[in-house]
Amino acid sequence: MDPERTYTAFLGPRRIASGSAREVLQRLGEVGACDGPVLVFDDLSGHQVELDPRLVAEEPPVRAGPGRPKLGVVSREVSLLPRHWEWLEQQPSGISAALRRLVEEALRRDPDEERTRLAREAAHRVMTALAGDLPNYEEAARALFARDSRRFAQQIRRWPADIRDHLARLVERAFPSGDDP
Template identity: 50%
Template sequence: MSETFTAFEGERRLASGPLTEIALAIKGTTRPACGPIAIFSDATGRAIDLDLRGSDEGVLARLPTAPGASQPPTAGESRGRGRPKLGVVAREVTLLPRHWEWLNAQPGGASVALRKLVEEARRANGDRDRQRAAREAAYHFMSAMAGNLPNFEEASRALFADDRRKFVGQIASWPADIRDHVVKLAYADRAG
């Protein structure tokens, strides 16, 4: 699934969707802006800047790539270690000697053991990690769009305490589009 973004003009939500659609929709807006336009990553809640000058093709060519996406090596550039065709990337890991000894004694060696440990942790902690990431995204968005609104501090505490009822009560007076978007970011993947 591709990352989605949401654009706001002041307190009003303009559009949500893939970055290409958002960029072209904002660029195509001919009416005078009623407020500043801000674009937020739904995954992180952080604002991003876009250069909307020039042609549609130019705008699309300047869009940022997804974080963590690896670019294929250019001609003459060495591939380095790893298995890039499979998406494997070599990075440095710092461990104590006893950790290296244990990893190297595992079937398949350190790399295989680390991949298995990471996958096991992802399975075991997946829901908790997703909930933490959702709360952080909601907080980043709230800080940018609602930091000066009533009950921001109380709402933040309720968000991180995972007290949904109190959180929703604290933000009830906020502008509807901001309120609805922060709830969507914080609780979209949870029922209830």
């Protein structure tokens, strides 16, 4: 797990921990047994995650497998059509280098728009998991994807404080500058 990534844990509508994976796990250990499921979210992606309790130990687990871990390179499988493979094989620096160049080019095209899109999607994932059955959920979702921060804030204002505050923090990246909820 990325040591700079942050996570937030909820027990129902109550936020019980936020911080690095290690910090969240330590807090969950202090809280002990809970009356219900604890949901842990990756703050960047909004995905629900299960944190590895071994992260609380002094040394993080060593990742084994292909790739060049010291450089941060991870090996994964990619499925492409034959014509795509043919094109990649013709590239001068090899397939991996060509793919890296394509990804870097796509990231440079409009990095701000990409960041706001990813932030909206992350906020929506968390909002669906925590507030999908709360009043005004659908309107809040519409406001989120319409980039209407005022309407979004209005729709979630009566939600439980921890959910509302966490979503407000997540959507800071989802709305254009100067249009804060």
